[in-house]
Amino acid sequence: MADLAFLWHMHQPDYRHPESGHFVLPWVLLHAIKDYSDMASHLERHPGVRCTVNFVPVLLDQIEDYCDQLATRQWRDPLLRIAAHPAPDELTPEDRAWLLDMAFRCHAPTMLEPFAPYRRLRDLLAFVRVQDANALSYLSGHYYADLATWFLLAWTGESLRRDGQVVPELMAKGDAFTLADRQRLLAELGGVLAGLIPRYRALGECGQVELSCTPANHPLAPLLIDFGTAREAWPESTLPSAPEYPGGRSRVQAHLAAAVASHAQRFGKAPSGLWPAEGALSAPFLNQIGDAGFRWTASSHGVLRHSAGNQAPTTIPWQPPEGTPGDLTLFFRNEHLSDLIGFEYARWHGRDAAQHFMTELKAIHIRDKEALIPVFLDGENAWEYYPYNAWYFFSDLYDTLENNSAIRTVTLSQAAATQRTRRTRLPRLTAGSWVYGTLSTWIGNPDKNRAWDLLCEVKQCADRALQGDRLTPDERAAVERRLAVCESSDWFWWLGDYNSPQSVACFDGLFRENLKSLYRLLRLPVPVGLDHPISHGGGSPESGGTMRRAT
Structure with missing residues (x-):
């Protein structure tokens, strides 16, 4: 059977x-x-x-x-x-x-x-x-x-x-x-x-x-851990300027732990299985x-x-x-x-x-x-x-x-x-996702890479603040919650000229608002660059064929 x-x-x-x-x-x-x-x-x-x-x-x-x-x-x-x-x-x-x-x-x-x-x-x-x-x-x-x-x-x-x-x-x-x-x-x-x-x-x-x-805020976990995994299935991929996402492994662990806790609280027991965000594994x-x-x-x-x-x-x-x-x-x-x-x-x-x-x-x-x-x-x-x-x-x-x-x-x-x-x-295991078996929907495009660089910059600021003593416990928890939202794969999916300008502009703006909010929670000045759109119609080598997005 x-x-x-x-x-x-x-x-x-x-x-x-x-x-x-x-x-x-x-x-x-x-x-x-x-x-x-x-x-x-x-x-x-x-x-x-x-x-x-x-x-x-x-x-x-x-x-x-x-x-x-x-x-x-x-x-x-x-x-x-x-x-x-x-x-x-x-x-x-x-x-x-x-x-x-x-x-x-x-x-x-x-x-x-x-x-x-x-x-x-x-x-x-x-x-x-x-x-x-x-x-x-x-x-x-x-x-x-x-x-x-x-x-x-x-x-x-x-x-x-x-x-x-x-x-x-x-x-x-x-x-x-x-x-x-x-x-x-x-x-x-x-x-x-x-x-x-x-x-x-x-x-x-x-x-x-x-x-x-799925890990709590749907992060593209292989890229949080190592940008270089994008080249395993797509060797020509360009990468962000930042060498890596700071502390990526610990952030993935946090998303996994939060997912297990959420599942147990809502459904009465821990989950046996995990569907990774975008089917992306490394x-x-x-x-x-x-x-x-x-x-x-x-x-x-x-x-x-x-x-x-x-x-x-x-x-x-x-x-x-x-x-x-x-x-x-x-x-x-x-x-x-x-x-x-x-x-x-x-x-x-x-x-x-x-x-x-x-x-x-x-x-x-x-x-x-x-x-x-x-x-x-x-x-x-x-x-x-x-x-x-x-x-x-x-x-x-x-x-x-x-x-x-x-x-x-x-x-x-x-x-x-x-x-x-x-x-x-x-x-x-060659790193990839359920879109063409690569990670190209989330990295490799100039706009997507720029978004990763912006996220890396605020993550470095967050790490310094979280390792110090100037934030209260409530402030630290708020920083970690906002950081998790910023790490969602969806922001990177939407950037690129293969999506409608209306949708790109909306997700671009909401991503930048989340980054700005994170700076404010850290009690740091917001970089003026976050007032300007990331997306300038940079193009993408491939567009997704396994999912439809809501907009």
Whole structure:
């Protein structure tokens, strides 16, 4: 019997302004009410399907922040503040501008075009924008209230539309949403947010789902440890001016320890497995994962190919190279099957896509009756490109898998146990990620390298302050928390001319705000260079093909 091991990776970076605590972007909220909710619902409706779900602690932190906002009505997200405003005609110019900039950011063919009232709001704005400079002032509070409501409705998951009460009623009503309507919607969404972590914990406790983790703030650990690892799979890579990230190994250890603590607190026990940020592994990082007590970790076939040759199969688990601490099992994702779900099947009818996927699985099973089939991808960013948020694809796929006797779904810990005798020793590990098997998405571009240099400079200042006596214990803790946010891989992902200028500018600015905040926490002057954008359209040799980002 072949083992199919799904891993659904759930991650969003910290979108909160470092000093106000207000959300600059609403993607955690929107993915929570659409994707995290729907993915739990699919599993709850198909108890025979097993899989691994990976949560990054910084995402869970933000989900809990939204739970607090929706419980207390102390708004730190402008979308919620606008939706809850009792007198929309009195919205500030800043809130109006924010909503007009954000409220049509979605995949229009599946999330906007199907809804005539939402289309009307878009078309009204398009008409007004081509008039004179003051034309936007003619948009009433009624317009903004409806727009905020429809932005939330468009991002609700299919499970809420089918099983909820308020969402289908408001979608049918279409416009002229009252304060009472909006309050009912926020109350229902508050229930969704509050239920997410308990729902996944329950799925984990019954054994259907294994819950795994990622280092706390999603750092690109191989680069924190050694910039030179970028050249293992990409020898021509240019590197930052700084020779290394100061104290990188200890910072990786801190992220690992924080992830274990977060997981135990939220899900009741320590995690067995670790999905590294961006699937990025290196030999030194692997040693730290083993020392931390994890039983399995994973990456992609590109990394396996660079480490063991083009013919190395993903259909078996692997042992780390000799000398790696602990008893780790390594898994490498089947890129073809994972990318079919992530990028191809959105254009298919759900049933056809599910049947095609099963045909691909059966072909692997024919070649190897005991094959391991690892399918790893984001559990959040692909579904907006599917009709009905991939509801029909998952319904047909999970139905078929529950009734298939040749292919069983397993968690990765189950796969490590059932496939243990098939483990093969990896001769060496070449550092890389699940994007082309290299680290080029996070280093090697002039803008990315400049960002690393800026981070290295503030880290040196932080090290001096933390080794001295001038910071209080509370100040030291605040410095370490802010430093962890600055070390996220996402800042480096977005820099480069292959991303939209709008997204690059936003992440560039938020990264620099975090660096500025860290200097202030250290009671040091902020370098004037941080007032200027990092990104100048420097270009990148490659662009990612395994993940979609929220914006």
